[in-house]
Amino acid sequence: MRLEGVRLTPALGPAGPEERALPEETPVALVYNGSTYAVMMASPADLTDFAIGFTLSEAIATANEVGEVEVVAHEHGIEARMWLPEGREAALASRRRAVAGPVGCGLCGIDSLAAAVRPLPRVAEPDWRFPLAEVGAALESLRGHQPLHDATRAVHAAGFWQPGRGIVMAREDVGRHNALDKLIGALARAGIDGASGAVVLTSRVSVEMVQKAATLGAPVVVAVSSPTAHAVRLADGAGVTLVSAAGRQTRIFTHPQRVNG
Structure with a gap:
């Protein structure tokens, strides 16, 4: 299977010269109404999902306000053009970022300290519970949705778990924030309500990941590693349940009533 955004690169391995599959990271410009809002280093796949998800998770616009996304490749990168x-x-101006943001940095360039800790919507109490016994199974199942990781061992994934169905959708990227934005965009395009399931992550949970999950309306976030202390405080205030499987030991940091068993 040919994967988009993978390059075979010469390397010297234990047995001598070899070729290794490595993920590309490409400058992707988010362009609104003809002006560049941010440039993020990202995997050059699922860029329509990325553009829509970034727009929603950064509270720039609602799903109904985002029209068609035009993805345009240039010599030095890619533009994702949207018209709002x-x-x-005003929302664009208040959430303005610097033109360039390094991969994996969800807050880089925000020109207001208040914007970094912006108020989050309170996540509604769901009518479903996450079985404690399925935490490990959900993370293991996510591995089956990571072809780019299987080829390169160098990218993150974000998946969406639904009760009785398991992982129904996943996206990958060299940046963990980008992977989650791609998932949010894919869910929006598929008409899947974020409140109907849990976000499952291969990365640690930092403030930005909680912000994006809360904006999605996901009541539960499950991650393979521990959250930061600030992320726990933010999740507690937003009504998001944080579950960590670090060291193969499950710990629930906030709102444990959503996890049973």
Whole structure:
């Protein structure tokens, strides 16, 4: 199977010269109404999902306000062009980022300290529970949705778990924030309500990941590693349940009533 965004690169291995599959990271410009809002280093796949997910998770616009995304390749990178209603200009200005953001950095370039800890919507109490016994199974199942990781061992994944169905969708990227944005965009395009399941991550849970999950409306976040202390405080206030499987030991940091068993 040919994967988008993978390059075979010469390397010297234990047995001598070899070729290794490595993931590409490409400058991707998020362009709104003709102006570049941010440039992020990302895996050059699922970029329509990325553009929509970034727009939603950064509270730039709603799903109904995002029209068609035009993905345009250039010599030095890719543009994801979107057109928003005029009334969204204020939101763009208030969430302005620097033109360049390094991969994996969800807050780089925000020009206001207040924007880094912006108020989050309170996640509604779901009518379902996450079985404690399925925490490990969900993370293991996510591995089956990571062809780019299997080829390169160098990318993150974000998946969406639903009760009775397991992982129904997943996206990968060299940046963990990008992977989650791609998942959020894919869910929006598929018409899947974020409140209907849990976000499952291969990465640690930092503030930005909680912000994005809360904006999605996901009541539970399960990760392979521990969260930061600030992420726990933020999740507690937003009503998000944080579950860690670090060291193969499950720990619930916030709102444990959502996990049974």
